[in-house]
Amino acid sequence: MLATIRTRLLLSVPLLLIVTLVSFVLNSLSPSDLARTILGADGTQEQYLALRHELGLDRSVLIQYASWLGNALGGDLGASYLTKERVLSMLNPRLGVTLSIMIGVMLVCVSLGLLFGVLSALRGGWVGKAIDVLSLVGLMMPSFLVALLFIMVFAVWLRWLPATGYVMFSQDPAGWLASLVLPILSVSFLPIANIAKQTRDGMNDVLRRDFIRALRASGVPEGSIIWKHALRNAALPVITVLGLVMVGAISGTVFVERVFVLPGLGSLAVDAAQQNDIAVLQGATLYFGLLAVAINLIVDLSYGWLNPRVRLS
């Protein structure tokens, strides 16, 4: 178990390095020049050179990266090119929003995905068909489209939930939950279908195994065979893909934060991308990288927790 965690943490180092290095390397490859873009067409040559120096762009890529990395390790992610605000103080208040969505998505996806998967493996018939249809809809609807439809139905027509905006948990817990329901469901749509499909295949596999027959032969009740023995074994392959599913859901979160006008990391990153604010984008990239690492770590831990072979090795 410890070995698993160690491997994952060791793997996360190159992951974070690569993710954060990408923008520096790209920057040096890019035909357009950041300082020129910020200054616009009117900037003089002196202004341009001064800005290049100020941004550190006149140094080599590796030195730029090393200095960013050194500062980052010291807890300093630099300042926004546009507003001069510290990047860290821009990121931190937004982390809560994105984390709330991601945790909600994970809970919803795992519980509903497993439930639907088991039901469709057992019943086949109309439940299986319904889940097939759900999967089709999940497939054809990108998260931002689902989000818009949800707004149309639940906010505009039924007026059950707010269409956009975020309420702080500390101000109004109920309002906080209401502001997150639609975003979480929009992001979860596709992952639920994915997990349900995977669970169904896993259950069909496990239910054919010898030990299920042996459990039946010793009179263990069918309910316990399905929900305890079969599901536990079928959940193992599901968990191995849960990491992929959840890292994929990060993309969904970025889109959906935009639709619901939520002040999360995703919308910050999108704004920064539009305004060429590389420093902010770089910080957001690091945070998302850390989020991906955390997701994979949680997935590894729950895999070990469920699988005695890993736990005890």
Next chain:
Amino acid sequence: MTELPSPIAGLSALETLRTPKALPKPAGFLARLFGRPLALLAVIWIAIVVVGGLFAGQISSYDPLDQDLLAIKQLPSAEHLLGTDALGRDVLSRLLHGTTPSLVGVVQALAVVSLIGVLLGLSAGYFGGWWDRLVVQYVSLLQAIPVIVVLLSVLSIFGQSMSAAMVTLGILGSAGVSRVVRSVVLGVREELYIAAARISGLGDARIILTHILPRIFGPVVVQLALFACITVVIQTGINFLGLGVPPPAPSWGGMVFEASASINDFPWLLLPTGSVLALTILSFGLLGDSLRDTAVETWAAAAHRHTLQARAPEPIMDAPADTVLALRDLTIVSGQGENARILVDHVNLDLADAETLGIVGESGSGKTLTVLSMLGLLPAGTRMTSGRMSLDGKTIDLCNQGQLEALRGGTMGMIFQEPMAALDPCFTVGHHLAEVIRRHKRGSRTDIERQIIALLHQVRIANPEDVARRYPHQISGGMAQRVGIARALAAEPRILLADEPTTALDVTVQAEILELLRALSASRNMAVVIVTHDWGVVADLCDRAMVLYQGRALETASVVDLFEKPSHPYTAALLKANPHGAKPGEPLPTIEETLRSIQVGAG
């Protein structure tokens, strides 16, 4: 790749890993692919989109940028077939012109994905070694990267260049493709003809070109179709965020965003773009799915519940006086109609109190099915067409699952051929036993624990407290079979069914398990049915034995009679084929050859 492929495909990458088969011959393949209505519809829709995008200017006479502020937010009319948007621009024209960026994006990403993915996967799988390990690490690294975040950087740095974003998407997505390619190549490489080709001096390049590339073609096409699906999602998503294609130029994602701005007062606007977008994504997904299904062509057997006519079974009157269990007319078949095969053919069986009965036969003779039918545990795909059972004189309906379930564990315990596979890997030995004890008896927690220890002690496990805490992977096969026996005995059944209980074990362990079974059946006064193909087991353990051949019971007799004067020539042949009687230096006797010699002798 972090965004997953289609949900209907589930995790296509993983599934393809499980069935790394090449597509069959092209001609029949295409015919079968288009035989699927959904695949045909998907291809037709994609064709419509491509044509619409290529001839956008010819199809719609409106300029996609032309504003008409006198005709804003109009519903469909003869003039504007799909209505107009908030600036009075023609929706159809924008939709058609917006197709190009999406399609170009798909083509760019697909080109990169297939090039890098195939090269990496092929070289890693074919050459193996350190390169393979490196590629595998690289792939798992790429798959842990959140795609959209990297794309945002790329877009920002490369001045919102969609091409740069799509190439990046292709690089990130190549992880999934190379993973699939690698697994297929690994499978092919192990096949004999590749080794033969190598030995005969064929170069690597020739082997890859002629033997391996054709095999990875199918799985790669499937992956590409599913990847196209993701590309459309990401590409439109980027435009939706206001990146990539700059407004007011038309793009599908941008149009969805425009629609979202007027979702309160003019919801119609979402419909045309939303449905075109959804249908296109769906078509790529369906196409990928159909490609794979056509390639794999798995026959998903719907588990038919075998239902015999629901009349009460006739009681069995002709069983001897001390019979515990009697079986009459048991017939089990597989398949339907012309493909039906009879697996067990009108078998009768009587088991006396405290008797040990052997069922002997070659593999496929129906001996295991006979035993499983007594518990109602026939495998999917087989069904019973006739059969009656009585237990202690009480008639049991073999088709009544409820009635049979009540017998499992408490009246009849069963042990299996593969002791390890019969245990759930996720639970401890103690848990397995506790579950059965709780089901059949009452008792406090400590009481159940005491019973577990006692049971393990009875099956001669030296350190029961320790073993009870272990998981199946922590015990040996012999110990697993002892646990299996303990579980079968947990509820003190009157009858023990043993399906080749020693076949999968080492010879020394076999003897111990047989000795244990003999001692337990004697001490518990328990009737035993033991399925075996080993005459040694029969001689050791059984009072009587039944010989099965191709589902028919040829003879049933006491063991002494069977060994000394077998009444059926097959029994004699089977006895002769016992390897224990073979002479050193001579070929082992086989059943075919002894049967033949008997037939020759008889004829």
